[in-house]
Amino acid sequence: MSASSTKNDFDENIASIDFIPSDPNATFYFLPNGIGKDRRTIFTNAIQQFHLQLLTSPKNARFIIVDEQFDAPKVYSVLKLDASENDEKPKPIIIQTKWLSDSLKEKHLVPLTKDYIIRAPLIRKKAMPSFSQEPVIEEKTRFQNKPKRRLSDDQPQGGSATQVKQRRYSSDDDDDDYDIMEDYNDTVKNPYKHGELPKGNWMCSMSSQTAKKNTEVNKDIIEKLQAMADLYSKTNDKWRAYSYQKAITTIRRCTKRIDSYEEIIKLPGIGESLAKKIWEIIDTGSFEKLEDFQSSEYMTVINLFGNIWGCGPNIAKQWYDQGFRTLDDLRTKAKLSHNQQIGLKYYDEFLERMPRDEVAEIEAVVKEHALALVPDLTIQTCGSYRRGKATCGDVDILITHSDGISHQGLLIPLVDSLRKSGMLLKFI
DNA sequence: CAGTAG
DNA sequence: GGGCCTTACTG
DNA sequence: GCCC
Numbered sequence: 001m002s003a004s005s006t007k008n009d010f011d012e013n014i015a016s017i018d019f020i021p022s023d024p025n026a027t028f029y030f031l032p033n034g035i036g037k038d039r040r041t042i043f044t045n046a047i048q049q050f051h052l053q054l055l056t057s058p059k060n061a062r063f064i065i066v067d068e069q070f071d072a073p074k075v076y077s078v079l080k081l082d083a084s085e086n087d088e089k090p091k092p093i094i095i096q097t098k099w100l101s102d103s104l105k106e107k108h109l110v111p112l113t114k115d116y117i118i119r120a121p122l123i124r125k126k127a128m129p130s131f132s133q134e135p136v137i138e139e140k141t142r143f144q145n146k147p148k149r150r151l152s153d154d155q156p157q158g159g160s161a162t163q164v165k166q167r168r169y170s171s172d173d174d175d176d177d178y179d180i181m182e183d184y185n186d187t188v189k190n191p192y193k194h195g196e197l198p199k200g201n202w203m204c205s206m207s208s209q210t211a212k213k214n215t216e217v218n219k220d221i222i223e224k225l226q227a228m229a230d231l232y233s234k235t236n237d238k239w240r241a242y243s244y245q246k247a248i249t250t251i252r253r254c255t256k257r258i259d260s261y262e263e264i265i266k267l268p269g270i271g272e273s274l275a276k277k278i279w280e281i282i283d284t285g286s287f288e289k290l291e292d293f294q295s296s297e298y299m300t301v302i303n304l305f306g307n308i309w310g311c312g313p314n315i316a317k318q319w320y321d322q323g324f325r326t327l328d329d330l331r332t333k334a335k336l337s338h339n340q341q342i343g344l345k346y347y348d349e350f351l352e353r354m355p356r357d358e359v360a361e362i363e364a365v366v367k368e369h370a371l372a373l374v375p376d377l378t379i380q381t382c383g384s385y386r387r388g389k390a391t392c393g394d395v396d397i398l399i400t401h402s403d404g405i406s407h408q409g410l411l412i413p414l415v416d417s418l419r420k421s422g423m424l425l426k427f428i
Numbered sequence: 429c430a431g432t433a434g
Numbered sequence: 435g436g437g438c439c440t441t442a443c444t445g
Numbered sequence: 446g447c448c449c
Contacts, residue, residue, distance in 0.1 A: 232446090242438065243446030271447050310444090312432050337445070339432085434441085438447085 028052045029061035029092075031075065033408055046100045050109050064092045065100065072118050094118040217257040221278055222248055224287045231293050234306030236313045247274050258282065301325050309343030309350055309428065339428045353391035360385075362395050369417045370399055374410060377401055 030047060032040050043065070047054050055061045058079045066075050075081075075094050099116040103109045229244035246269040251258065258264060259282060265275040281287050293299045298320065304327065305316035319334055330336065330344060343350060363381045370377055380386070383396035399414075401407040418424050 237446090239438065240446045246438095246447080269447060273446060310432070314431060339444075430445095432442105432444085434443105435449105437449090 025062050026053060027055050027061045028063045028065060029055050029058040031058070031064060031066040031070070031079070033067065033070075033405065043097055043100050046104050050103060058092070061092055062090075063095055065095045065097055066118065068096050068098060070094070070118065075118070218251050218254060220285070221258065221281050222251055224281050224290055225251070225274075225278070228287070228290050228293070231290075231299055231303060234302050234313055234316065235299075236317075238313075243269070243274070247278075251278075297325075305330070307351060308340055308347060310337055310339030311343065315340075342426050342428055353393050355391055356385055356389065359392050359395050363397065365421070365423055366395075366397055366414075366418065369421065370410065370414055373413055373417060374401065374406055377407060377410075 028047065030043060044054075047065075058064055058081065064075060064079070072094055081092075094117065095112065096116050096118060099110065099112060102116075225244055225248050229241045229248065232238070232241035232244060247267075250267050250269050254267075258278070261275060261279045264270060264278050265272065270278070277287060277289065301320050301324075302313070302316045305311050305319055305324075306313065308327075308330075311319075319330060322334070324330055324334055327344060327347060336344060359381065363379075363385075367379050370379055378400045380398045380400075381395060382398050383394065384392040385395065399407050399410060415424070415427070419427075
């Protein structure tokens with residue numbers, strides 16, 4: 001697991017580090033970047049528990065603890081430290097958080113062996129280093145030559161920042177040499193050709209023609225089951241809804257028109273109860289249970305209320321039990337949370353889908369604002385838009401950076417920027 | 429923590 | 435009979 | 446609801 005594949009370039013002087021926690025030289029800095037809230041708390045507590053001397057600044061820290069995803073150049077870049085060789089100060093020793101994890105397991109500090117230490121950035125020794133090493137050096141050069149504006153890297157990230165996912169180098173790929181070379185060319189030679197993601201042979205990048213065709217053959221079945229699943233999902237019967245949804249997925253994958261009970265019951269995730277219902281739809285063309293639900297006042301109202309953003313099965317039932325039956329009842333009488341107020345105000349809008357042109361417009365605006373904050377971001381709109389749908393229920397935008405770091409903490413400033421532009425009406 | 433949403 | 439998908443925010 |  002540890003990064004021992006490049007041991008040739010490892011500073012061999014460091015076999016294992018001895019230090020005494022009370023030694024004033026044994027100062028630590030904990031780099032929270034790329035570490036989730038919960039893990040941060042755990043590690044911070046561990047540092048206290050082991051009585052390590054934690055500094056608030058990395059400047060004078062002898063040891064720097066970082067997430068496993070970091071290599072030395074990234075650490076230096078994030079901390080804006082000088083990596084030059086002829087520095088009077090000894091360079092800090094960069095340690096993986098695994099050292100803390102293992103120490104927690106052992107209930108005491110485990111020896112700080114070289115497996116926990118991330119190698120210092122060394123000057124290139126040979127003309128042709130190994131592939132796995134090469135991108136690291138190139139990357140360091142990029143950092144030095146192209147300083148970028150970065151947003152509050154040293155601020156703890158809010159939980160919502162996890163919406164921004166990242167693409168990162170993977171040193172443990174099982175790919176063969178050819179693929180490694182491809183990845184190398186991609187990320188190193190053209191690292192700043194942003195805005196476009198590699199067009200892989202992925203399911204999600206293909207237009208769903210086959211799926212479209214498949215839904216046609218059993219369309220009536222799927223529609224009725226989906227209606228039931230939607231209703232159940234708005235009651236407290238979420239597992240029943242879950243089963244319906246799984247059955248729908250299975251049937252959607254059937255190319256052939258289903259026309260016998262025997263073939264239904266064979267399908268995975270479809271048992272006797274659902275098979276009977278599906279056969280009823282095929283045989284009679286109707287679904288009595290669904291029609292019962294649709295004619296029930298309770299289910300109708302629960303469905304109506306449940307379509308309000310921020311109202312789930314429990315709140316819907318509470319409102320029903322309080323005697324509310326219409327959206328106007330809610331508007332005038334019910335106690336609504338902030339989200340529910342917005343959900344009610346924009347009830348129809350939230351149920352509507354927008355043409356994909358509109359998604360493109362939104363994408364353009366978001367791109368403009370994001371790139372103004374951090375250049376060279378990779379921005380890709382995903383979801384139904386990326387799958388080529390004619391209409392979309394929402395806009396999913398994935399923002400990353402090829403260095404795996406610079407996009408961190410972007411979300412909040414980006415939302416702020418969009419809000420100032422007047423693009424955001426409300427947030428929920 | 430329960431409820432909701434992703 | 436009990437799990438089925440995970441994680442985060444809100445109030 | 447399905448499945449173990």
